[in-house]
Amino acid sequence: MxxxxxxxxxxxxxxxxxxxxxxxxxxxxxxxxxxxxxxxxxxxxxxxxxxxxxxxxxxxxxxxxxxxxxxxxxxxxxxxxxxxxxxxxxxxxxxxxxxxxxxxxxxxxxxxxxxxxxxxxxxxxxxxxxxxxxxxxxxxxxxxxxxxxxxxxxxxxxxxxxxxxxxxxxxxxxxxxxxxxxxxxxxxxxxxxxxxxxxxxxxxxxxxxxxxxxxxxxxxxxxxxxxxxxxxxxxxxxxxxxxxxxxxxxxxxxxxxxxxxxxxxxxxxxxxxxxATFSPVGAILFDHPDPSIFTVLTAPSGEEGTANVDFVIFPPRWLVAENTFRPPWYHRNIMSEFMGLIHGQYDAKEEGFVPGGISLHNMMLAHGPDAPGFEKASTVELKPVKLDHTMAFMFETRFPQMLTRFAAEAPTLQEDYIDCWKDLKKRFNGTVEGDWS
Structure with a gap:
């Protein structure tokens, strides 16, 4: 024991x-x-x-x-x-x-x-x-x-x-x-x-x-x-x-x-x-909270509230927020995010991010849901739904993460990853409703 x-x-x-x-x-x-x-x-x-x-x-x-x-x-x-x-x-x-x-x-x-x-x-x-x-x-x-x-x-x-x-x-x-x-x-x-x-x-x-x-x-x-x-x-x-x-x-x-x-x-x-013993918390009315609520372990730096490294997971959980874009929002971040998928599917990247895969979004580089994920989250009926059979994680650090030659030249590097956002279209048309057609 x-x-x-x-x-x-x-x-x-x-x-x-x-x-x-x-x-x-x-x-x-x-x-x-x-x-x-x-x-x-x-x-x-x-x-x-x-x-x-x-x-x-x-x-x-x-x-x-x-x-x-x-x-x-x-x-x-x-x-x-x-x-x-x-x-x-x-x-x-x-x-x-x-x-x-x-x-x-x-x-x-x-x-x-x-x-x-x-x-x-x-x-x-x-x-x-x-x-x-x-x-x-x-x-x-x-x-x-x-x-x-x-x-x-x-x-x-x-x-x-x-x-x-x-x-x-x-x-x-x-x-x-x-x-x-x-x-x-x-x-x-x-x-x-x-x-x-x-x-x-x-x-x-x-x-x-x-x-x-x-x-x-x-x-x-x-x-x-x-x-x-x-x-x-x-x-x-x-x-x-x-x-x-x-x-x-x-x-x-x-x-x-x-x-x-x-x-x-x-x-x-x-x-x-x-x-599996991690007990997640989340929004029970509206708005998507910061991913820091999923922190399992943190390695502190000399600056309060700014980690040397955070270990964050995205486990199975219920989504119940109303009138809310439920996946992680589009953002730019002072922290650098190295992400992996242990099993299942990640809700913000429904295509291309597979178990055993890796993504890297470095400090201040914009990222967020791919185009299909955005379309689905923007139009789906917002009833309670459970994200199940999934486990993603993130190594997040205050420092920029520098690629190695192995990573830069790996045949597993997805040359077309940036294209996952290419179908995000302009919806602004000067009206309050916008263009959601």
Whole structure:
């Protein structure tokens, strides 16, 4: 079983896979049980306020200094880090892509990461990168940690397990998980091939948004976030550890598995969330509200109310607003929106935006419903209707998202995406009624 988790609010959890492995009353006893080593993993400065101070104590077979040897460079050319400027010659625009094809060669999770956009500056710990992942091979003896960012994983096709040093997280489409900065893990495939999305968050950790006037309930509820139970492997065979650090990749060989934490307690841990437990709120009389009401997690910036990254979903929900244009309105936005579709259909783009696809609407570039969507929403009878069998999401950031060469030259790029608005016609004719013929 897993524990409830409230990300970013200091809850402390404890779990052990052997009885008595977790010390009581002290963090670093002179001689921990089972001959284990005590080690702290910190996700915040030591002096951070109590509400944001994040650390966990790990009790492991070997300390992490034994999990690193002499590093050498490693190459993952499709994984880019901000700033990543001048990478292509594609002009500014609104863009949309079809799903990234599954790999034809054996490809594990790390090798299958393809960066679509980067934003901000990883060295300045601000901004993000948006990736897709494709894989058809498990990481049997390879392990990885990311020193640059925490990683929000959004599966779209196939089940997979994130086997971390703090426990195993089983994942399926419709769920998301967050892997903290510096956490060692490997990925095992349950299904033959997998695909999904990743938000690599360089800035402050994801937390739950304040509800404000909404009050104590709805949106994402703390009890639905789950952390794993302690699990370890005592494997004395060659393994490889890959590290992403300041945008570069390094690897070292080990003679044992680094996933050897027998017990842990603290509040710096991986967690997962079932998107079906999100409780949406909306307009129950008129007007379409801002999409911020669908925020599941937010990574704050130094400016109040302006996120480094927001993770927003558009789940099944009832539409009941009267005398209202119900889809998202046409708009230009200071935030940059990277959008994906997990399954179903998105109500503002009924054609061309398919599960596994991507759209990018950068800061101040106009976007909104396509012409068929506008026609339908403008003329349909406004009775209560449920949007069902759908799940779209958005990585939204305060920074412009810069395309990578992979994204700009991908054969999945829809060259005719801009044409989805070409049939929007002039309806102004000088009368109050307008021309709706």
């Amino acid at each position: 897993a524990f409830s988790y409230m990300p970013g609010f200091g809850n402390d959890f404890e779990t052990e896979s052997l009885p008595g492995a977790l010390p009581q009353g002290r963090n670093s006893p002179q001689r921990p049980a089972y001959g284990l080593y005590a080690e702290q993993l910190s996700g915040s400065p030591f002096t951070a306020p109590r509400g944001t101070n994040e650390r966990s104590w790990l009790y492991r077979i070997r300390p992490s200094v034994k999990h690193t040897g002499r590093f050498k460079g490693a190459s993952y050319p499709h994984w880019k880090t901000a700033p990543n400027l001048g990478d292509h010659e594609l002009a500014l625009g609104q863009y949309r892509w079809n799903p990234t094809p599954m790999p034809s060669e054996p490809t594990d999770f790390i090798a299958g990461i393809r960066t679509m956009t980067t934003a901000g500056d990883a060295l300045g710990q601000s901004g993000m990168a948006a990736h897709v992942y494709i894989a058809n091979k498990s990481m049997a003896d390879d392990h990885f940690f990311n020193a640059d960012a925490e990683m929000l994983i959004v599966p779209q096709v196939g089940r997979l397990n994130f086997v971390t040093e703090m426990g195993v997280i089983e994942m399926a489409p419709g769920e998301v998980c967050v892997l903290p900065r510096g956490l060692t893990f490997k990925v095992e495939l349950v299904d033959r091939q997998v695909r999904g999305y990743i938000c690599e968050n360089y800035g402050a950790k994801f937390t739950m948004p304040d509800r404000g006037p909404i009050g104590a309930n709805c949106l994402a509820n703390p009890r639905d976030f789950k952390t794993p139970c302690a699990w370890f492997e005592e494997k004395e065979t060659p393994c490889r550890l890959i590290v992403k650090w300041c945008g570069a990749f390094h690897e070292t060989m080990l003679d044992h598995s680094p996933l050897d934490v027998v017990a842990w307690h603290g509040n710096y841990a991986p967690y997962k969330y079932d998107l």
